[in-house]
Amino acid sequence: MSTQTVKKDYQERIVPALTEKFSYTTPMQVPKLKKIVINQGLGAATQDKKVIETAINELTAITGQKAVATLSRKDISNFKLRKKMPIGVMVTLRREKMYEFLERLIRVALPRIRDFKGIESKLDGRGNYTLGITEQIIFPEINIDSISKLMGMNITFVTSANTDEEGYALLKEFGLPFKNAKN
Secondary structure (H helix, E strand, O other), X not given: OOHHHHHHHHHHXXXXXXXXXXXXXXXXXXXXXXXXXXXXXXXXXXXOOHHHHHHHHHHHHHHOOOXXXXXXXXXXXXXXXXXXOEEEEEEEEOHHHHHHHHXXXXXXXXXXXXXXXXXXXXXXXXXOEEEEEOOHHHOOOOOHHHOOOOOOEEEEEEEOOXXXXXXXXXXXXXXOOEOOOOO
């Protein structure tokens, strides 16, 4: 399945299904996936500068789009943190790359998690969902021999849904494997 098929699947199957479920009057009311933001917070980067470079390279390999370093906003002496120090890495995916990543996440990466029983079904109140992943090695793009340490990441799905129920229904239709799925 390519990005075109995920997009076509959305237009041909998901839109009518959600229109029927929530009785929308126009297809423009149907929620859609706006973007996927992948974010890694790297507290260890205050001591070791190479952590950021490896994280940028890994995230770029996973997503196929250049990752950028996020900078700290203020000084926190207890954490040996200065303002504008790189302490994280993020990528924002939209359009084709977003659908491509979604497809690889659902079909390849999530099934590779050990003892996988599904993902939590808690949304943020505005129809968006954040998925926490503990190890970056579930992605086939990462060579297990070349990693120095396991790093987790947060993957946020930003939708145009107004409620959690609509956002949940949209992501469920896309094929995210929620546990204790209520129909």
